[in-house]
Amino acid sequence: MLSLRDVTAIPEYGLAPQGPDPAIAADREVHRALILSGSQWMGPDISQALIVSDAGELQAVDRLLGALAVGRAAALVLADFPGGDAVTWIRDAATRHRFPLLTSTRPLSAWRSGLARRVADLAADRARRHAATLGDLIAQLDTADPVGGVTRALAQALRAEVVLRGPEGIVTATPPTAPLTLASVMQRPDRPLQTTPTGLFAGTVPVGADHVLIVATDEPLGRADRNLTGHAATTLAFALAPHHREADTASVTTAVRGIRLSAFQLLMTGNATHAQRVLAGIAPGLLDVETTRVFIVDCARADREAVMADVERRLDRNALAVRCPAFHQHIIIVAPQHPEHDSEGELRSLRQTFGSSGVTVGGSPVHPLAGIGQAYGEAADALARAAHHPERTVISATRTPTLVDVLPAVPAHTWAEAFLRPILATSRSGSQILESTALAVEFRTSAAARVIGVHRNTVARRVNQVCAAVGLDPDRTLDRIILSLAIQIVSSLPQPPAPPAPHSPEADVSLHDVLTHQQVRIWADQMLRPLADDRRDLVRTLRTWVLAEFNADAAAAHLGIATKTVRSHIRAAEPLLRRDLITGLPQDRDEEDDDQRLSGLRPLTIALYATTAPGAPYPALTHRPRGGS
Numbered sequence: 001m002l003s004l005r006d007v008t009a010i011p012e013y014g015l016a017p018q019g020p021d022p023a024i025a026a027d028r029e030v031h032r033a034l035i036l037s038g039s040q041w042m043g044p045d046i047s048q049a050l051i052v053s054d055a056g057e058l059q060a061v062d063r064l065l066g067a068l069a070v071g072r073a074a075a076l077v078l079a080d081f082p083g084g085d086a087v088t089w090i091r092d093a094a095t096r097h098r099f100p101l102l103t104s105t106r107p108l109s110a111w112r113s114g115l116a117r118r119v120a121d122l123a124a125d126r127a128r129r130h131a132a133t134l135g136d137l138i139a140q141l142d143t144a145d146p147v148g149g150v151t152r153a154l155a156q157a158l159r160a161e162v163v164l165r166g167p168e169g170i171v172t173a174t175p176p177t178a179p180l181t182l183a184s185v186m187q188r189p190d191r192p193l194q195t196t197p198t199g200l201f202a203g204t205v206p207v208g209a210d211h212v213l214i215v216a217t218d219e220p221l222g223r224a225d226r227n228l229t230g231h232a233a234t235t236l237a238f239a240l241a242p243h244h245r246e247a248d249t250a251s252v253t254t255a256v257r258g259i260r261l262s263a264f265q266l267l268m269t270g271n272a273t274h275a276q277r278v279l280a281g282i283a284p285g286l287l288d289v290e291t292t293r294v295f296i297v298d299c300a301r302a303d304r305e306a307v308m309a310d311v312e313r314r315l316d317r318n319a320l321a322v323r324c325p326a327f328h329q330h331i332i333i334v335a336p337q338h339p340e341h342d343s344e345g346e347l348r349s350l351r352q353t354f355g356s357s358g359v360t361v362g363g364s365p366v367h368p369l370a371g372i373g374q375a376y377g378e379a380a381d382a383l384a385r386a387a388h389h390p391e392r393t394v395i396s397a398t399r400t401p402t403l404v405d406v407l408p409a410v411p412a413h414t415w416a417e418a419f420l421r422p423i424l425a426t427s428r429s430g431s432q433i434l435e436s437t438a439l440a441v442e443f444r445t446s447a448a449a450r451v452i453g454v455h456r457n458t459v460a461r462r463v464n465q466v467c468a469a470v471g472l473d474p475d476r477t478l479d480r481i482i483l484s485l486a487i488q489i490v491s492s493l494p495q496p497p498a499p500p501a502p503h504s505p506e507a508d509v510s511l512h513d514v515l516t517h518q519q520v521r522i523w524a525d526q527m528l529r530p531l532a533d534d535r536r537d538l539v540r541t542l543r544t545w546v547l548a549e550f551n552a553d554a555a556a557a558h559l560g561i562a563t564k565t566v567r568s569h570i571r572a573a574e575p576l577l578r579r580d581l582i583t584g585l586p587q588d589r590d591e592e593d594d595d596q597r598l599s600g601l602r603p604l605t606i607a608l609y610a611t612t613a614p615g616a617p618y619p620a621l622t623h624r625p626r627g628g629s
Contacts, residue, residue, distance in 0.1 A: 002123040003222040004028045004075055004100060007050070010122075013115060014105030015077065018091050027223040028100065030074045031123045031274070033116035035108070046071040047270065050119060052104070052111045054079055055087050065097045070423075070465045075100035079108040126224075133157040133228060134259055137235045138282065146239035148172045154215065154232045158225055161200065163214040164207065164236060165189065171211065171240075182214050189214070205229055208237040231258070256282055257323070263287070264322045264334060265453030267372040268439075283317060289336040291366045294375040295347050295395070296324075296383045297331040300358035304329055307354060314346040326450035332376070337366060344395055351393055360386040363395035373439060374491075376451075380442075381599045388578040403603045404488045406523040407514060415509045416489035419482075422469040424490075434487045437466045441480045441487075442598050477550050481602050482511070482621055511621060515609050524607035530576040538576075541569040543608050546619045550601070579604065 005026040008015045031048040036057075051068060055078045058064065068076060076094065078087060081103035094101035106115060133153060140149030147164065155162040155174040163178050164171040165186055173179050179186070185194050185202045189212040194202045202216035203226075213233050215221070221229065234254060259282055266275035267287075276287045299307045304323065308331055311321050315333065318341045324330035335343035347361050362383025364375040381402075382394040404412075417424065423434060440448040440459045449456035463474045470486075472479040514520070531538045541559065545566060548554035552570075556563040570581050579600040605619050612618050 002030045002119075002126045003224070004030060004102075005219070005222055006030070006126075007119065007122075008102065009219070012106075012118075015102045016081075016104075018078075018087070018094070018101040018103055026220075028074045029224070030119065031271075032120040033077070033111065035112055035116060046073040048072065048074050050074050050077050050102075050116075052077040052079055052108065052116065054108050055081070055090060058090065061090055062093045062096070065093050065099050066465065069097045069099045070462055072462075073099075075102050077102045077104050077111075079104050079106060079111055081105060134231060134278070134282070137228075137232055138256070141235065141239055147236060148174075150232055150235050150239060151213075154229065157228060158215065158217055158221070161216045164211060165214065166211045166240075178216075182216055185214050185216070203229065205233040207233045208240060211236070211240060260320060261322050261325065262453070264320060264332065264372075265451075267334065267369070268376065268452045270370060270373065272369045272372075279320070283320070286317065286320060287334075287336060287369065289338070289369060291337045292369055292372070292375070293335045293337065293343070293364050293366055294372060294379040295333040295335060295343070295361060295363040296376075296379045297333070297347070297350065298327075298360045298362075298383055298387075299329045299331065299354075300360065302354045302357035302359050304331065307331060307350070307359065310350060310353060311347075314350065315341075315343060319343055324451065325453070326447040332379075334372065336369075348393060348395070351391070355392075358392070360392040361395065362386050362393075373452075377439065377442065384580045384599055385578055387580060388575045402488070402492075403523075403606055404485070404492045406519060407489065408517045408519060411509045411517065412489050412514050415511055415514050416486040418509070419470060419486050419511075420490060423466060434466070434490065437463060438484065438487045438491075441474075441484050477598075477601065478605070478619065478621055481598055481605055484598050485602060485606075512618075515606055515621075520606070520610045524610035527577070527603065527607045528611065531573055534572065534576070536569055536572065538569050538573045539608075541566060542573055542604065545570065546605050546608050547617060549620065574600075577604070 003026065004017075007013060007030050008017060029048045030050055033050040033052055034046065036051050036053040046068065051073050053076070065076065076090075076099065078090070078101070081087070087101075087103070091101055104111070136153045136157075137150055140146045140153060143149045151162045151164055151172050152174050154160065161173075161175065161178040161181055163173045163182050163186065170179050181198060181200065182196060182202060184196055185191075185204065188194065189204050192204055194204070196202055196216060200216040200218065201220045202214060203221060205213045205215070207213050213229070213236060215229055217225075259278060263275040263279040266272070266278060272287070279287055297307060297311065308321065308323065311331055311333065315321060315335070318338060319336065320334040322332050324332050333343070333347070344363060347363070351359060351361060360383060362379045362381070362385070364378040364382065367375040386392050386394040420434065439452060440463045442448070446456045449459040452459075460474075467474040467479065467483065470483065472483055474480065528539060531542075541555070544558050545552065545555040548558065552563050552566045556566045559566070567582065574581055577600075581600045581604065605621075609619050609621065
């Protein structure tokens, strides 16, 4: 993959780091370059992009850098830089946001006419070569000299000197003179990073129990190349033990799993093209489609490995199945749409095999390949409903109507646009920022981070920045409900053809106005109706629990009953509402026991808000009105 370090090393771009510490950002991936100037904006997607501008044209620099950081841009590049202290104020802002700032001696016109396009071409070429090399490493296992083949492929890919050293001495080396060049490194193979007397940057990676792989390059390896070296070490461990194939198959299997999971996480973060390239080495053509669906299998009491084996047997090479990195009983399946293969039918029949173990299946409708994130959310919602479905399977052929669909479209969109304006107005990447935040607020931070393959601190920072911009507390469940609702409205409801004029009565719409609209009240009555006949007055318990901001102890104290009774009432309401509130979620995580997905709490909270009696307190959402009248 192309990194900032790679780009700054290319003389053609005339780039120089300005701040903060260049070492912090050297490994950042670069996928393309986008122009930010005058009438030409940078576009809706800025992830892994160099944002190139002229210092004289920048406005609201602090806000811009904040938006670039939230949108995961690679760096801000100031074109035609004259030198000196002309951009001290921009450098200071970049340091505050810990966001990379580069200067370029080339003018903006040169970036617009060809340099920006060449960045994208170079990134695509690097991604293709990286994916091809991953496949090459595994392919060497079927050659006459797998150990030599792997080291030669790695040396060629990294332009490196490579030595594999074992307990009896050197096993293989590329080029043949590498042992002489790396003699000083081989004396201290326990040191992971070293510099040779000739100035090469060398790294050592253990291979099995008694071998070490040494790789030396002219420049320090970036993250992608370190990842490639790790996969090479795993492949070599397998190649070195042909007589213990059964035991060592796990090593190569782990490498393949890592590649498949990386491809899925690239899809989840909107990088469909890179996912195709990464997967090309082990499953050529699998993702070369326009549309796909996502299914999630909850293995419940069944062994996940047994279910996974059955999923792989049924779907063969027609789908991308991965073990969920966040929920340890889940299997996620990306099923490209092929007319000759029925993934849905195969997964429905999976229930016949594991039905006694409580296995459930949830599936999304068809989405474009670039819309995997939304498809995953819909599959997760379907899975939550499946736990209360007689067949324990909910697979939606078309998009299931949601709470957003019953909201009054024009008032709801007007409120959501106004509420999210601090994000939407910072740059045209606002919609992309909100999309990437949606999954993060739906789950707790660590779960979302593991699903999309981003460090939890990065996810937390992104959510905190968005919440700060709109005045919410990211740790407060009711605030997360409001943020997720607003994001769903702007992404799902069509924008009114004629937005209300500023300062007009129609433009001054509050959340209270939206949630107390007549059609919302009708929907809320229908949703809560299944609870009406229960003699335990479940609605009263649920309302008190929501008013206590989902604190069962506080609700129990208010009602004068035991906390255990409150929890039993909530669990009794779940099958009646066909929604998970506190149960049905994986508990094998380092999260609070009461960690809930918002997909169940959001409609319940809105339904209770809409049906609040005159004079009674409303659930404490953002505007916190005192009560109805």
